[in-house]
Amino acid sequence: MKCDDNLVTWPELVERCESIQRMRDYDLAHERSLALLQILNDMLTMSNSNPTRTFDENDDSSDRRARHSTSSSREKSTHMNTSNSSSSILNTHEALHDKEARTRASLQLRELAFIPIKSRPQELNGINLIWMGDKYSNRLFKPKDVLSQQYEQLICSTWPIAEQSKLNQEQIIITKQVEHFLALDDTTKIELKDILKQLDEISKLSIVNNSGTVTYNHQATSKYILDMSYAIYDYIQSFCFLHLQKSNEFEYRSSAMSSNQLEQTMRDIREFFSQRRLIYFTDPSSTDTYLFLSVSQLLWQSPTRLSTKISNHLKPYYYSIPTSLQKEYKHFFLDLLQIKSQLDGKDLLNIIEQIKKKYGTKPIDKDDLNLLQNIYTLLIEQYSNVFHTNIQLYLPNVDCVLQPGSNLFFYPFEREQICKWKNALY
Numbered sequence: 001m002k003c004d005d006n007l008v009t010w011p012e013l014v015e016r017c018e019s020i021q022r023m024r025d026y027d028l029a030h031e032r033s034l035a036l037l038q039i040l041n042d043m044l045t046m047s048n049s050n051p052t053r054t055f056d057e058n059d060d061s062s063d064r065r066a067r068h069s070t071s072s073s074r075e076k077s078t079h080m081n082t083s084n085s086s087s088s089i090l091n092t093h094e095a096l097h098d099k100e101a102r103t104r105a106s107l108q109l110r111e112l113a114f115i116p117i118k119s120r121p122q123e124l125n126g127i128n129l130i131w132m133g134d135k136y137s138n139r140l141f142k143p144k145d146v147l148s149q150q151y152e153q154l155i156c157s158t159w160p161i162a163e164q165s166k167l168n169q170e171q172i173i174i175t176k177q178v179e180h181f182l183a184l185d186d187t188t189k190i191e192l193k194d195i196l197k198q199l200d201e202i203s204k205l206s207i208v209n210n211s212g213t214v215t216y217n218h219q220a221t222s223k224y225i226l227d228m229s230y231a232i233y234d235y236i237q238s239f240c241f242l243h244l245q246k247s248n249e250f251e252y253r254s255s256a257m258s259s260n261q262l263e264q265t266m267r268d269i270r271e272f273f274s275q276r277r278l279i280y281f282t283d284p285s286s287t288d289t290y291l292f293l294s295v296s297q298l299l300w301q302s303p304t305r306l307s308t309k310i311s312n313h314l315k316p317y318y319y320s321i322p323t324s325l326q327k328e329y330k331h332f333f334l335d336l337l338q339i340k341s342q343l344d345g346k347d348l349l350n351i352i353e354q355i356k357k358k359y360g361t362k363p364i365d366k367d368d369l370n371l372l373q374n375i376y377t378l379l380i381e382q383y384s385n386v387f388h389t390n391i392q393l394y395l396p397n398v399d400c401v402l403q404p405g406s407n408l409f410f411y412p413f414e415r416e417q418i419c420k421w422k423n424a425l426y
Contacts, residue, residue: 009095010105013040020114026138033114033140037173040109044177047096106181110143115174115182116163117141118149123224126216128208130157130201143182147189148174153224153231157201158194187250192239192265196272199232203278203292222290229280237332240266244331266336273337281322293319298339300326313374317351318343345383348375349391356394356402363400372396 008016016036023029095101117139120131133156141160149164162184164174179185202225207216238244239254240262254262273279277292299318318340321333333339340347352375355368364372379386387393394402 007093008039008043010043010098010101013043014105014108014112017109017112017114020140021112026140029114029140030116033116034173036114037178040181041173041175041178043096044181046093047102048177106183109181110183113140113142115141115143115146115184117146118152118161118163121152121224122215123217123220125221126207127221128204128206129225132157132160136160143184144189146184147186148179148184150185151187151190153228154235155190155194155198157198159189188253190250191253192236192269195232195235195239196269198228199278200276202229202232202280203276205292226280226290233329233332236269237329237336240269240336241331270337281325291319295337295339298333298337299343300334300339300341313371313378314343314351317354317371318347345379345386348379348383349386349393351375352394359402361401364396364402369396369400 013036020029020032020036023032117133117136119137120134124131141162143162146160146162147155149161151159152161162174162179165172174184176185205225235250238246238250239252242252242255242262245252245255254265257265273295277294279293279295279298280290297317297319299314299320301320321329321339325333334341352372355364355372358364358368393405395405395408397403397408
């Protein structure tokens with residue numbers, strides 16, 4: 001539907017959008033909504049261009065009238081309807097450049113429910129992540145109550161997302177200029193609590209058993225959720241550190257906060273993360289595509305050979321932030337979440353305590369036995385001072401059950417026998 005075929009003024013467009021709210025058939029209302037959004041885009045394109053006057057349609061000068069006076073009356077009669085039509089088009093074109101009428105229409109349209117919302121994307125099929133649009137199927141929304149698709153990864157669990165294109169088609173319905181005209185790209189709508197709510201939903205992520213009608217694609221879903229997580233980290237980092245904010249991307253509410261308010265907000269965010277396993281990133285050494293980790297499991301270390309060796313030997317209790325993320329999220333991890341920048345002997349002893357609590361009087365498995373060996377190697381090489389304290393240290397006995405070191409004895413001639421017992425156990 002082209003604007004030149006359905007020329008309307010700003011008040012007429014508002015009137016047509018109002019009529020959608022009275023339609024009971026959703027499919028018809030949806031089709032009409034898409035058509036009006038196309039017309040709106042054409043109107044904005046025309047309104048944003050400079051008014052032009054062409055010879056054929058817009059030249060109403062005396063020279064033109066003089067030229068036409070030499071024509072026959074029959075020719076005038078033939079072109080009478082064309083002239084009237086051209087005059088009407090000209091008036092509408094001129095009306096589109098009425099800035100006051102355009103501004104008024106923009107504000108009025110934001111209060112009318114005529115925006116279709118996006119359906120759940122295929123990447124989120126088969127998981128329990130809330131998609132706000134699922135709650136409002138077959139319903140049109142007011143522009144003030146929805147957001148552009150470009151913010152989908154930040155707030156899809158807390159805000160309905162505007163449908164940007166026709167289903168199964170690449171044709172864009174809601175263009176950038178339409179988004180701006182209807183304030184669908186107004187980032188001041190987004191509050192920090194919306195972002196944290198989205199993150200909270202991600203932390204509850206799990207695969208949902210279904211009847212087979214929905215296909216779960218692990219690779220596509222993992223990438224989508226990973227991108228979503230990093231988009232949220234980007235937002236939170238920029239929200240808390242004003243010098244990272246880019247004026248052409250978001251208008252953050254934190255820019256209007258006092259320093260005390262911002263400090264309190266950062267403390268609240270830190271508390272939020274401390275209670276959830278929310279840090280999400282891929283781990284090349286794991287068979288899983290991704291991991292949810294608590295803040296206490298994260299370790300910030302410079303990418304040296306020694307640090308990489310240490311972090312690889314301490315999983316799953318500590319994970320070093322990947323080098324690829326260290327530069328981009330330095331403020332987020334170090335300054336906001338205040339994760340550990342390096343380990344000390346107490347951290348290693350704490351791992352030993354956790355392993356002891358995990359097994360109690362049961363034999364430890366092969367992986368944790370190797371982990372325990374790595375920990376004691378690190379303690380001997382780097383933190384030998386812990387052995388001069390009264391801290392209780394646990395070691396595996398011949399049955400691989402952890403016992404206080406003071407209760408164990410080691411005889412050299414038993415070494416071969418111990419190795420045989422270990423091999424029998426594993």
